Amino acid sequence: MEILKGADVVAAINEELQDELKKFGKEIPHLAIIRVGERPDDIAYERGAMKRLNGIGLKCSNYIFPETITHEEFTSEFKKVNEDKTIDGILLLRPLPKQIDEKAIETLIDPQKDIDGISPMNLAKVFAGDDTAYAPCTAEAVIEMIDFAGIDLTGKRVTVVGRSLVVGKPLAMLLLKKNATVTICHTKTKEMENTCKNAEVIIAAAGKAKMLNDSYVGKNAIVIDVGINMDENNKLCGDVDFETIKDIAAMATPVPGGVGTVTTSVLAKHLIKAAKLKKIF
Incomplete structure (x- = not known):
């Protein structure tokens, strides 16, 4: 049996991304990672994503909120990140605590920054076969x-x-x-x-x-x-x-x-795509 390892796929994607990144000059694509609480799997994924993206040469910022944050407070903080013009992509770590209406947040996210494909618009595009979509x-x-x-x-x-x-x-x-x-x-x-x-x-x-x-x-x-x-x-x-x-x-x-192993490289690919589209428009 042949074993298909993620590392080989990652190396191929990263080589492609390095070529894309050269076109940006000093304007480095910027990812915001939003985490609520201290779930070990969320923290592990956050660290892995930041290490991978930083290694490629991309910028990452993390926004961490207490698990007890109310829906209203989180919505207000999320909107600040969502509307920040210096941020090209958003990764929201889920599931969110039960007091936060996750569906409402998914609807709020700017589809152009929704690089993990959680917004209704991006999911609809995926189901329609639209190439402009960000799939999960x-x-x-x-x-x-x-x-x-x-x-x-x-x-x-x-x-x-x-x-x-x-x-x-x-x-x-x-x-x-x-x-x-x-x-x-x-x-x-x-x-x-x-x-x-x-x-x-x-x-x-x-x-x-x-x-x-x-x-x-x-x-x-x-x-x-x-x-x-x-x-x-x-x-x-x-x-x-x-x-x-x-x-x-x-x-x-x-x-x-x-x-x-490949998931975070796809995240990087989506971030560069989002930053490139922002430059065009």
Whole structure:
């Protein structure tokens, strides 16, 4: 089985971004990362994103608010960042605490700064197949990996396990744009094992540790694992039981070291796109 590592994809994207960045001169694209509270996974993602973007030569600022902040207070602070003309892109770490109306904030965000594709306008554009859209970074990271591997999806049977607006649904639209024949499986799907086993490409985005094993994977299938979970030994793992599929699949992505690695490079790509569009208009 061939292992498709994120590091190789990241290197290719970063090389492309360095060329783009030279065109900006002293006007360095600027990302605002907004975090509410001290969730360890949010902090880890924030650090990783800042390290990756700073390493490319991009500017990052983080805006951190207490978990007890009210909806009204957060909305006021969010608007300040949203309206700041020195900021080209915004990454809002979610989920937000329950007292904050997340949907209301998603509606507020400037679609041109919404580089993680959370606004209704960007999601609508993704579903319409509009190239000007910012798709959610994780969903687009999957496409980057598939493209890097030289996989032609035209007519291929692709099964996505998971239907969230963060990955499953927008990813299905991106796959359709590649002319794949897409099936979405979810918690109510009957005979999921057979549906997955019939797929030429399986994308696991269910958020459940080692859910997909050898009984879900057909011979020579390509398996893309989007999941980030902790297993029974408190070790990082994906939605796929990697050990059980390694003699069946033709290609698979590891966890860690797979799709998650590429996500922050897609974020950087979106930031440069947003800054470039701002310069044009």
